[in-house]
Structures are given as C-alpha cells and as structure tokens.
Amino acid sequence: MGLDDRKLAVLRAIVEDYVATQEPVGSRALVERHQLGVSPATVRNDMAVLEEEGYIRQPHTSAGRVPTDRGYRLFVDRLSRVKPLSPAERRAIERFLVGALDLDDVVHRTVRLLAQLTRQVAVVQYPSLARSSVRHLELVPISTTRLMLVMIADTGRVEQRLVELPAPIPAEDVTDLRRLVNEKLVGTRLSDTPPLVEALVDEAAPQLRPAMTTLSTVLLETLVERHEERIALAGTANLTRGGLLDFQGSLRPILEALEEEVVLLKLIGEVEPSTLRVRIGDENEIDNLRAASVVSTGYGPGATIVGGLGVLGPTRMDYPGTIATVRAVARYVGELLAQN
Amino acid sequence: MGLDDRKLAVLRAIVEDYVATQEPVGSRALVERHQLGVSPATVRNDMAVLEEEGYIRQPHTSAGRVPTDRGYRLFVDRLSRVKPLSPAERRAIERFLVGALDLDDVVHRTVRLLAQLTRQVAVVQYPSLARSSVRHLELVPISTTRLMLVMIADTGRVEQRLVELPAPIPAEDVTDLRRLVNEKLVGTRLSDTPPLVEALVDEAAPQLRPAMTTLSTVLLETLVERHEERIALAGTANLTRGGLLDFQGSLRPILEALEEEVVLLKLIGEVEPSTLRVRIGDENEIDNLRAASVVSTGYGPGATIVGGLGVLGPTRMDYPGTIATVRAVARYVGELLAQN
DNA sequence: ACTGGCACTCGCTACAGTCGAGTGCCAGGA
DNA sequence: TCCTGGCACTCGACTGTAGCGAGTGCCAGT
Numbered sequence: 001m002g003l004d005d006r007k008l009a010v011l012r013a014i015v016e017d018y019v020a021t022q023e024p025v026g027s028r029a030l031v032e033r034h035q036l037g038v039s040p041a042t043v044r045n046d047m048a049v050l051e052e053e054g055y056i057r058q059p060h061t062s063a064g065r066v067p068t069d070r071g072y073r074l075f076v077d078r079l080s081r082v083k084p085l086s087p088a089e090r091r092a093i094e095r096f097l098v099g100a101l102d103l104d105d106v107v108h109r110t111v112r113l114l115a116q117l118t119r120q121v122a123v124v125q126y127p128s129l130a131r132s133s134v135r136h137l138e139l140v141p142i143s144t145t146r147l148m149l150v151m152i153a154d155t156g157r158v159e160q161r162l163v164e165l166p167a168p169i170p171a172e173d174v175t176d177l178r179r180l181v182n183e184k185l186v187g188t189r190l191s192d193t194p195p196l197v198e199a200l201v202d203e204a205a206p207q208l209r210p211a212m213t214t215l216s217t218v219l220l221e222t223l224v225e226r227h228e229e230r231i232a233l234a235g236t237a238n239l240t241r242g243g244l245l246d247f248q249g250s251l252r253p254i255l256e257a258l259e260e261e262v263v264l265l266k267l268i269g270e271v272e273p274s275t276l277r278v279r280i281g282d283e284n285e286i287d288n289l290r291a292a293s294v295v296s297t298g299y300g301p302g303a304t305i306v307g308g309l310g311v312l313g314p315t316r317m318d319y320p321g322t323i324a325t326v327r328a329v330a331r332y333v334g335e336l337l338a339q340n
Numbered sequence: 341m342g343l344d345d346r347k348l349a350v351l352r353a354i355v356e357d358y359v360a361t362q363e364p365v366g367s368r369a370l371v372e373r374h375q376l377g378v379s380p381a382t383v384r385n386d387m388a389v390l391e392e393e394g395y396i397r398q399p400h401t402s403a404g405r406v407p408t409d410r411g412y413r414l415f416v417d418r419l420s421r422v423k424p425l426s427p428a429e430r431r432a433i434e435r436f437l438v439g440a441l442d443l444d445d446v447v448h449r450t451v452r453l454l455a456q457l458t459r460q461v462a463v464v465q466y467p468s469l470a471r472s473s474v475r476h477l478e479l480v481p482i483s484t485t486r487l488m489l490v491m492i493a494d495t496g497r498v499e500q501r502l503v504e505l506p507a508p509i510p511a512e513d514v515t516d517l518r519r520l521v522n523e524k525l526v527g528t529r530l531s532d533t534p535p536l537v538e539a540l541v542d543e544a545a546p547q548l549r550p551a552m553t554t555l556s557t558v559l560l561e562t563l564v565e566r567h568e569e570r571i572a573l574a575g576t577a578n579l580t581r582g583g584l585l586d587f588q589g590s591l592r593p594i595l596e597a598l599e600e601e602v603v604l605l606k607l608i609g610e611v612e613p614s615t616l617r618v619r620i621g622d623e624n625e626i627d628n629l630r631a632a633s634v635v636s637t638g639y640g641p642g643a644t645i646v647g648g649l650g651v652l653g654p655t656r657m658d659y660p661g662t663i664a665t666v667r668a669v670a671r672y673v674g675e676l677l678a679q680n
Numbered sequence: 681a682c683t684g685g686c687a688c689t690c691g692c693t694a695c696a697g698t699c700g701a702g703t704g705c706c707a708g709g710a
Numbered sequence: 711t712c713c714t715g716g717c718a719c720t721c722g723a724c725t726g727t728a729g730c731g732a733g734t735g736c737c738a739g740t
Contacts, residue, residue, distance in 0.1 A: 026733050039683055044734065062690045062733050101562075102502040140476045140492055150490055150498065152480055158490065158500045162442040222441075236576065237595035251591065255577035366702050379714050384703065402702050402721040 003053070007046045009036060011055055012079040014047075015067050019318055022242060024064030069281035069315060072293070076278050076319050083320040085328050089117060093332050100336065103127070103156035107232050110309065110333050115235025117325045120313035121258065123268050123296075126230035127155035127306035127337075130191045137185060139178045139215075144168035149218060153190075155306050155337065159228060163218050166210045173208055177215065180204060194220060231264050238313070246291070246314030253288035258312075263288075268296040268308035276327055281315040291315065295322050299330040301338035309333070343393070347386045349376060351395055352419040354387075355407050359656055362582060364404030409621035409655060412633070416618050416659050423660040425668050429457060433672050440676065443467070443496035447572050450649065450673050455575025457665045460653035461598065463608050463636075466570035467495035467646035467677075470531045477525060479518045484508035489558060493530075495646050495677065499568060503558050506550045513548055517555065520544060534560060571604050578653070586631070586654030593628035598652075603628075608636040608648035616667055621655045631655065635662050639670040641678035649673070 013034040017025040027040040027047060036043065047065055050056045055071035058064070067075065085093075096113040100106040107124050114122035132153035140148040147163040180203065184196055197216045204212040222228060236258065239251050247254055257263045263286055267279075276297040282290055289312070296310025309330055311322060353374040357365040367380040367387060376383065387405055390396045395411035398404070407415065425433075436453040440446040447464050454462035472493035480488040487503040520543065524536055537556045544552040562568060576598065579591050587594055597603045603626055607619075616637040622630055629652070636650025649670055651662060 024733090028733080040733095041683055041685090041735095042681085045682090048735080058734085060689090060691065062688090062731085064733065102500070135482065136480045136488075138478050138480060138490065140478060142475065142492075148476075148492055148498070150478065150492075152482075152488055152490075152500075156502075158488070158498075160442070160492075160498045162496075234599060237592055237599060240590065240592040240595060250580065252577055252580040255580065259574060259577060364702090368702080380702095381704095381714055381716090382712085385713090388704080398703085400720095400722065402700085402719090404702065 003049075006036070006038070007050060008074075008079060009034075010043055010046045011050055011067070011071060012075060014050075014056055014065055015071065015075045015079070018066055019316055022316065024059055024066050026064035029064070067316075069283065072280045072315055072319070073283070076280070076323075080320045080323075083324050085324055089325065090328070092117065093329060097332055097336055103158075106156075106333065106336060110329060111232040111234040114309065114311055114326070114329055115238060117329070118311045118313070118322050119235075119241065120238050120311040120317065120322070121233070121235045122309070122311050123264055124232045124309040125265065125269050125307040126232070127153070127157055127300070128269070129153060129157065129159070129228055131155075131189070131300075131304075131306045132157060133187055133189045134185045134193075137178070137181045139163075139174055139181075141171065141174055147174065147215070149215070157230075159222075161218050161222050163215055166214055169208075169211050173211065176205065176208060177211060180208075180212075181215070181219075229261065229265055229269065231261055233258060233264070235311075242314060242316075246316060248291050254292060254312075257286055257288040267294050267312065268310040270308070272298070276323060277310075278319065278323065293317055293319075295319070295326050297326055297330045299333045299337075301334055306337070343389075346376070346378070347390060348414075348419060349374075350383055350386045351390055351407070351411060352415060354390075354396060354405055355411065355415045355419070358406055359658055362656065364399055364406050366404035369404070407656075409623065412620045412655055412659070413623070416620070416663075420660045420663075423664050425664055429665065430668070432457065433669060437672055437676055443498075446496075446673065446676060450669060451572040451574040454649065454651055454666070454669050455578060457669070458651045458653070458662050459575075459581065460578050460651045460657065460662070461573070461575045462649070462651050463604055464572045464649040465605065465609050465647040466572070467493070467497055467640070468609070469493060469497065469499070469568055471495075471529070471640075471644075471646045472497060473527060473529045474525045474533075477518070477521045479503075479514050479521075481511065481514055487514065487555070489555070497570075499562075501558050501562050503555055506554055509548075509551050513551065516545065516548060517551060520548075520552075521555070521559075569601065569605055569609065571601055573598060573604070575651075582654060582656075586656060588631050594632060594652075597626055597628040607634050607652065608650040610648070612638070616663060617650075618659065618663065633657055633659075635659070635666050637666055637670045639673045639677075641674055646677070 010030065013030050013036065014025050017030065017033065027043040030036065030043055031038065031040050047056065051058070051065065054068055055074055056065040057068050059066055093113065096109055100109055107126055111122045111124040114124070132155040134151060135154045136152045138150040140150065142148050145165045145168050147165065148160055149163050150158065150160045152158050181200065184200055184203070185193065188196060197219050200216050201209060201212050239247070239254060266286065279294045281293060284290060284292065284294065292312050293315045294310055294312050296308055298305035298308050300306035310326055350370070353370050353376065354365050357370065357373065367383040370376065370383055371378065371380050387396065391398070391405065394408060395414055396405040397408050399406055433453065436449055440449055447466055451462045451464040454464065472495040474491060475494045476492045478490040480490065482488050485505045485508050487505065488500055489503050490498065490500045492498050521540065524540055524543070525533065528536060537559050540556050541549060541552050579587070579594060606626065619634045621633060624630060624632065624634065632652050633655045634650055634652045636648055638645035638648050640646035650666060
C-alpha cells in the first residue's frame with residue numbers, strides 16, 4: 001500500500017480543513033492553505049489513491065473530498081499531534097473544579113465543564129460502586145417494619161435503599177444489625193462483597209435472622225448485582241451546532257441513545273486500564289451512534305480508575321483538541337478525588 | 341365581540357384538524373370532515389372574523405388557517421372537552437408505577453411514563469425539601485474533621501453533605517451532636533427550620549459549639565436557603581417528532597432551556613394550589629420556550645403538594661389528551677407517595 | 681515523478697411557466 | 711338578515727431549462 005509521507009500529509013490537511021470549514025475540500029484550496037510544495041494536480045493524484053484505499057470520499061462527482069471514518073481513524077492514530085491545552089482552558093478547568101463541595105457537586109461541575117470546553121455532549125459516570133469500598137453503612141428506622149439503608153462509599157458516593165422487613169423489629173435489634181454489617185463490610189470492595197454478605201445471615205443472632213436475610217438480599221440485589229451506576233449528562237444543545245449537517249440530518253437516534261443509561265455506560269463505562277479511547281462513527285457498537293464519535297477515558301484518584309467520562313460529537317470533530325481536553329479534565333478530577 | 345357558537349365550533353375544528361394533520365386547514369376540508377352544516381363560503385366568513393380577532397392566522401395568502409397561541413388558549417379554556425384516558429393508558433400507568441422501590445425509582449419511572457404516554461418531553465421535580473419535614477438526621481464520621489451529614493425527609497428524599505469541621509472532634513461528641521440535632525429538628529418542616537437551626541448552637545454544650553456552628557451553617561445553606569431542588573427529565577428525543585416543523589426549525593433554544601435546572605423549576609416547580617396549568621407559546625416567561633407549550637401540575641400525597649411535574653411540547657399539541665394524562669399521572673404518583 | 685492544460689461532470693442557482701388550493705367578495709335566494 | 715354558489719384573484723409548490731463554476735480525471739510534456 002502506497003501511502004508515502006506526502007499522501008499522509010494530504011490526508012491530514014483534508015481532515016484539518018474539513019473539520020474547520022465543514023465543507024468538502026478540493027485540491028486547489030488544499031495547496032493554497034497548506035505548504036505542500038506541489039501542484040493541485042499532484043494532490044489530485046494522491047487523493048485518488050487515498051480514495052481508493054477508503055480514507056476519503058466524494059459526496060458527489062463534482063465536489064471536494066471528505067474524510068471517511070477510516071480516514072479519521074488513521075488521522076487519530078498516526079497523524080495528529082497532541083495539542084497542548086491553552087492556558088485559558090487550563091485556568092477554566094481549575095476555576096471550575098476548585099470549590100466543589102461533595103461528589104455530586106464534582107460530577108455536575110465536571111460534566112458541564114467538559115461540555116463547555118469541547119462544545120459537545122459530555123457524559124460523566126459517577127464512581128462505580130463495584131470499584132468502591134464501603135466506608136459506612138447506616139440503618140435508619142422509618143417505621144417498625146421499614147429501614148432506610150444508607151451506604152457511604154470511600155469514593156464519596158452515597159446510596160440509599162428502602163428495606164421492607166418481614167416483621168417488626170425493636171430499636172435495639174436495629175442497633176445490632178447496624179453494628180454487625182459495619183463490622184463485617186466496612187473496608188471491603190463491593191465487588192468482593194457477595195460471599196461476605198451471604199455469610200452475614202449465619203453470623204447474626206437468631207432473632208435477627210429474618211431481618212438480616214432481607215437486608216442482605218437488598219444489599220446484594222441493589223448494590224452489587226445490578227450495580228446501580230449513575231450518570232450525568234450535559235451539553236445536548238451542542239448537538240445542534242453545525243445545523244443538521246452532522247448526524248445526517250436527524251438528531252433523533254442520538255437523543256434516543258443518550259436517554260438510555262445502559263447505552264451511556266457502554267460508551268464511557270467500560271473502563272480498561274487503557275488511557276483513552278476514541279470510537280469513530282461505524283466503530284461504535286451502538287447503531288444509533290454510527291454517525292457520531294466518542295472520546296472517553298477512565299478517571300480516579302491516583303492510578304486507580306473508579307469511573308469513566310467522555311464526550312460525544314460528530315465524526316467531524318477536532319480530535320486532537322477534544323482528546324487533550326478529555327484527558328486533562330480526567331486528570332484534574334482524579335486529583336480532586338485523591339484529596340478527599 | 342361576535343363569537344357565536346358556530347365560530348367557536350369552527351375554531352375548535354381548526355385546532356383539532358391542525359393538531360392531527362400538522363397542515364394549515366382550509367374551508368373546504370373543514371366542512372367535509374366536520375358536520376358544521378354550512379357551506380365553505382360561510383366558514384370562510386367565520387374564519388375572516390376569527391383571524392381579525394387574532395385566534396387564527398394564514399401562513400401565507402393562498403394557504404389554509406393555523407391557530408395562533410391565542411386560539412389555542414381559547415380552545416383550551418372553553419372548547420376542549422376532557423378526554424378520558426383509555427383503559428390501555430390507565431393500565432400502563434398502573435403497571436409502570438407498581439413495584440417502585442424507593443423515591444428515586446418512583447421519580448424515574450414517572451418521568452419515563454409521562455414521556456412515553458404523551459410522546460413529549462417530561463419533567464418531574466423531586467419532592468421539594470421546602471415542603472418536606474425532617475424524618476432523621478445522621479452524622480457519619482469520615483475522618484476526625486469531616487462528617488457526612490445525611491438527611492432523610494418524610495417524602496423519602498435523602499440528601500447528603502460533607503461537613504468540614506474547624507477542629508477534630510471525638511466520636512462521643514458526634515453522638516451528642518447527632519442526638520441534639522435530631523431532638524430539635526425531627527418532625528419540623530424545612531421551611532420553618534431556620535430559627536430552630538440557629539438556636540441549636542446556643543443549646544449545644546460548650547465544647548460542641550464550634551462543630552455545631554459549622555454544622556448549622558451547612559444545614560442552613562444547603563438544605564434551606566438554596567433549597568436544593570432535584571429534577572428528572574425524559575423524552576427529549578420526542579422533540580424531533582414533527583421533523584423541525586414545530587419549534588420553528590431549531591431545537592437549539594429548547595435544548596438549552598432544558599439544560600438549566602432553574603428554568604425547569606420555573607416551568608413546573610411553581611406549585612400553587614391550582615390544579616393544573618397550561619402555558620401556551622408566548623405565555624411562557626422563558627424566551628427560549630416561546631415556541632413551546634407546557635402542561636404542568638403539582639403532585640403529592642393526599643391533598644398536599646410536594647412537587648411539580650409536567651410535559652413540554654410544541655404549541656401544536658393534543659391539549660385534551662396531554663392534560664388528561666398529566667393529571668392522571670400526578671394523581672397516581674400522589675397515591676403512591678401516600679402509601680409510604 | 682511532477683505539472684499545466686483541457687474536457688467533463690454535476691450540484692447549485694436563477695428564472696419562467698403551470699397548477700391548484702384557498703381566499704375574498706358579491707349578487708341572489710331563503 | 712343570514713347563508714350560498716360563483717368567480718376572479720393570489721401565491722406557494724413544483725417542474726423544466728439554462729448557465730455557472732468548483733472540482734475532477736486524464737494526458738502529454740518536461
């Protein structure tokens with residue numbers, strides 16, 4: 001495959017120009033704006049090759065070229081230089097995140113910040129419970145047969161569930177239950193918890209058994225099994241920039257996808273140790289998002305990762321800038337979490 | 341003003357047809373589809389009057405008529421008969437809401453249900469803290485200088501805040517603090533709380549004073565003053581139905597408005613004892629929503645109102661149906677809350 | 681291997697012409 | 711007095727045609 005340096009330079013120029021202007025780019029415009037040192041005709045030949053290889057295409061015969069998903073992929077992998085954040089952005093990040101009160105606050109500020117900086121749709125996953133450990137469990141009697149279970153995780157997440165007891169229990173028993181679950185569970189990772197939770201029933205005093213059984217069921221079901229992820233979203237209005245040219249005319253599928261927590265989790269929640277992930281157009285497993293690109297990464301205090309965050313935008317997006325921003329925001333958030 | 345019965349009937353017919361077809365309706369089509377008992381010419385005369393009075397207008401000279409905001413208003417106020425829910429809808433509501441686990445669950449189910457039934461954007465406000473009373477306050481030590489304050493309200497809402505203490509305090513003091521705040525605050529409405537909270541400091545034992553001071557500040561600031569409303573949203577994808585004809589071509593302003601909590605609260609949060617509120621187009625105070633209509637109402641256990649819910653859609657919406665649905669859903673949710 | 685030149689394609693815009701839905705008005709009739 | 715049928719008129723939507731121009735592919739020449 002004959003992709004010499006100049007052809008790559010041409011592809012890069014096409015991507016950059018198209019992202020900037022949102023219009024198919026022709027050979028003349030290209031040599032004018034970039035110092036390629038060759039004539040339009042030569043560029044045309046290179047374009048023909050690039051098109052044959054599937055990196056660019058023509059919307060119609062007499063139009064300029066537009067990058068394909070494959071073209072963007074090559075651009076991201078080999079052609080884009082990392083764009084350092086501007087001092088202004090850097091300051092914006094700090095200003096935005098300093099002074100956050102608690103986890104909710106951090107997440108909300110982060111998602112708005114991301115949306116604002118990238119001018120795209122931002123998604124932030126709350127620290128995953130599966131990756132958190134238990135800091136404290138509280139049982140608050142609501143009535144004689146109802147408890148409110150409040151779990152506080154080391155990541156700052158607080159979750160609550162109503163527990164419907166099979167029979168009324170006295171206040172002292174609640175105290176005992178509380179002591180027992182805290183004794184056994186505090187400090188453990190939730191993903192390691194199931195056997196411990198199951199063991200709880202056996203360790204409880206006989207008269208506590210029934211209550212402990214339902215309690216452990218609730219714990220397992222709601223906190224571990226369907227591990228109750230939370231997500232914050234911002235910047236959907238940014239989808240309307242580029243007035244329907246992006247997303248092939250309809251926001252419908254995108255908006256639908258964004259309403260599904262499951263989908264969002266797939267997008268940003270699959271946190272691998274890998275640093276950062278870019279999914280371009282067709283590479284998205286979700287059909288509704290075939291016209292979009294997603295840049296996502298994990299974040300967490302220090303080197304550990306507790307959740308994911310990212311942005312979603314048109315395939316025609318400023319990848320270097322977006323990547324830099326996402327990475328920077330993730331790092332800042334990580335530091336913020338580490339402080340707590 | 342000469343609006344006899346027939347002219348009103350004509351207006352009603354225009355609204356109904358336009359809502360159904362989304363196309364300007366002419367005099368011929370009108371007499372064909374509705375038993376008005378008069379000729380198109382007569383209808384035309386009536387239309388001329390209606391137009392003069394500002395209830396309908398012509399998009400352009402050779403087109404049919406379209407209702408104005410004022411026309412919709414008249415329709416809603418005087419011309420629409422209440423449309424009873426279909427048994428299918430009724431069943432949908434029950435099926436959807438039965439089995440909700442806790443407040444979060446109720447709110448999420450409700451907002452999705454509303455969006456689905458009305459095929460519009462649904463908004464549900466969590467029970468307002470200002471209208472809740474304190475059921476329990478929990479203080480969980482995070483470190484020697486940090487407490488997690490967890491408040492459980494009678495409406496089922498649970499809020500937490502991190503409290504940064506001025507100096508380390510021992511565990512017994514936390515217990516004392518907990519006892520004290522619960523003693524004084526449990527059972528009070530949050531809106532009546534401020535004097536009580538302020539009094540707390542004086543009632544605390546001397547060595548508790550500093551901690552109690554910051555604690556009461558947090559209580560006042562976060563739970564009472566900026567009373568921390570929460571909102572759930574669903575169905576934004578429904579904005580794209582009617583393909584850009586509604587909302588004069590751009591979803592932008594709508595999406596922007598929907599991202600602002602403050603705006604949403606204005607929309608549905610101003611809960612008066614009034615049963616149900618319809619804001620049509622221009623009647624909306626928010627500029628971005630001048631092309632939309634909002635149907636909202638309060639909900640709560642029994643006769644009391646703890647929060648608002650509603651839907652937002654194009655001015656060209658099925659008002660009777662939407663109103664019926666919103667009202668029904670609010671009632672069901674109220675019943676559900678009453679059970680807890 | 682690159683370049684200038686040239687023929688060709690094809691979307692875009694402007695313009696003219698036709699069609700038809702819908703109107704407003706008026707004279708005649710119940 | 712109120713309704714109706716008839717008629718002239720308006721104007722947007724659609725169609726077809728023509729010219730423009732950006733952009734290409736190809737080829738012969740250096």
